Amino acid sequence: MELARFERCGVLTVVPRSATGLALGDDPALLLRHRAQEFLPAPGTVDRLADAYAREGLDVEARTEVGITVSGAPALLAEVFGHPVRPVRNKYIRETVRHEFAAAGPLRSRLHTELVAEVRVPRAGFELGVDATPPLPRDARYLRLPEDAVRLAGAGRSHAAGVRGDGVRVVMVDTGLYDHPHHRAHGYRTTVVPALSALDPAVDERGHGTAMSALLLAVAPRADLTMVKMACESFSFPVAAFQRAVELAPDVISCSWGTLRAEPHLHLEVANAVRRGITVLFAAGNGSTDRRTAMFQSVATPDAITVGGVHVGPDGHRQAADLASSYRSDVFPGRRVPDLSGPCGTLPHGDYVVFPTQPGCMFDRRNSAYDGTAPTTGGWCPAEHRERRRMRPEWWRSRCSRASARAAR
Known part of the structure; x- marks a missing residue:
């Protein structure tokens, strides 16, 4: 039942572009040299992105000053971000069934491209x-x-x-x-x-x-x-x-x-x-x-x-x-x-x-x-x-x- 539910609804993290041009990317150690506010987008950016995604039919599940989580059908995610996102089983965890999401290819926002630093498939937790x-x-x-x-x-x-x-x-x-x-x-x-x-x-x-x-x-x-x-x-x-x-x-x-x-x-x-x-x-x-x-x-x-x-x-x-x-x-x-x-x-x-x-x-x-x-x-x-x-x-x-x-x- 859970698998069927999330096969119909993928999840993505959208990271807005910062006002300073700084991007954390895959290097969290930058937080030792830069204050968190240096990674914030310009005022109004998160609202513009959230409104645009909602108008496309995506669900804006959560949002902060530095990130947005959206969900939607695989076909809709593919239309907005370039590729569908579907669940896959984590093959390294054997004692329980754990699933996470994977994209069929690189993700990039079609909407307000200039405002988006990156689009990520979220990791699972333990x-x-x-x-x-x-x-x-x-x-x-x-x-x-x-x-x-x-x-x-x-x-x-x-x-x-x-x-x-x-x-x-x-x-x-x-x-x-x-x-x-x-x-x-x-x-x-x-x-x-x-x-x-x-x-x-x-x-x-x-x-x-x-x-x-x-x-x-x-x-x-x-x-x-x-x-x-x-x-x-x-x-x-x-x-x-x-x-x-x-x-x-x-x-x-x-x-x-x-x-x-x-x-x-x-x-x-x-x-x-x-x-x-x-x-x-x-x-x-x-x-x-x-x-x-x-x-x-x-x-x-x-x-x-x-x-x-x-x-x-x-x-x-x-x-x-x-x-x-x-x-x-x-x-x-x-x-x-x-x-x-x-x-x-x-x-x-x-x-x-x-x-x-x-x-x-x-x-x-x-x-x-x-x-x-x-x-x-x-x-x-x-x-x-x-x-x-x-x-x-x-x-x-x-x-x-x-x-x-x-x-x-």
């Missing part, structure tokens, strides 16, 4: 963390949300003082946000916005975004969180989603993902968001780097905050998590990753935090091979049923919907 792995040994200790996240982050004192994220607008760019009983029980304020009109905001097919949102909201439970859904199960659109996040003008944009192969334009979008006063965080994990030849690229744009992992043992001993990444940037000389770290599991398995997720989602199905739950009834990564047996029945009933309580029984 999630960092919440791996499908065997459970921890029985004598090990899982971290539970929200209490253990509050403890490890040292947020208890702030919470006691009334600092709980009130008035802070956070956008998380991820796979979606399922209406989980955990979120409802804690009264979290959340909304979901799709990055593309073809994405369903009501579901989180992969389950990663639901899990990551629970970790963020554990520490800032009163923040206003908007999830920009960037993916379905086999397609993802990180640039469009990040552009959509910038459009919402938040205080913070949180991203726990990277891209499949290099996506230079994303660095410009990030740098411009930071210029606008938005705090941007990107995860660095799962062995990813920004080495130019790497398949799995983490994002280490200057002035964005990169986040690594620390494992805290039952005795309180802290060590760098070998599941997270630490490297010297290949794209930005002198840049060291990460800037700070949060709780993370370790190799070989990585299970550490009990995350709520959408029952039957990709991560729930993967973990069912190890945690003893059925592929479509878990809703927690790892093993919901094992953790529930340790909780008092009245605790569980007070925090879950009737449906979840019936499932627990």
Whole structure:
């Protein structure tokens, strides 16, 4: 179904020509020598381009000062940009079906050619963390949300003082946000916005975004969180989603993902968001780097905050998590990753935090091979049923919907 949908609707990134003549192209390191505003187009350029594409029948899905995402039927994209754009399977990822887009030839805008620097086929993304792995040994200790996240982050004192994220607008760019009983029980304020009109905001097919949102909201439970859904199960659109996040003008944009192969334009979008006063965080994990030849690229744009992992043992001993990444940037000389770290599991398995997720989602199905739950009834990564047996029945009933309580029984 997903493949058929995107066979009928391709996606492209349009990069306007800058007023200074500078072009980032495939060299994000230029951001070390030039300010982000030097890559901005002349005032009114983005509006002119967006209006022109809309008049041709294309959908303008997202837009910022430095880029536009458009979608449309392959024949229409070919008419406007020279060649059709269709989905192809990523042959390097074997455990799940992942698709991305490819153009049949060079892309060039027929409309306002003088205003367009380049037209790009967007890269796909990949999630960092919440791996499908065997459970921890029985004598090990899982971290539970929200209490253990509050403890490890040292947020208890702030919470006691009334600092709980009130008035802070956070956008998380991820796979979606399922209406989980955990979120409802804690009264979290959340909304979901799709990055593309073809994405369903009501579901989180992969389950990663639901899990990551629970970790963020554990520490800032009163923040206003908007999830920009960037993916379905086999397609993802990180640039469009990040552009959509910038459009919402938040205080913070949180991203726990990277891209499949290099996506230079994303660095410009990030740098411009930071210029606008938005705090941007990107995860660095799962062995990813920004080495130019790497398949799995983490994002280490200057002035964005990169986040690594620390494992805290039952005795309180802290060590760098070998599941997270630490490297010297290949794209930005002198840049060291990460800037700070949060709780993370370790190799070989990585299970550490009990995350709520959408029952039957990709991560729930993967973990069912190890945690003893059925592929479509878990809703927690790892093993919901094992953790529930340790909780008092009245605790569980007070925090879950009737449906979840019936499932627990």
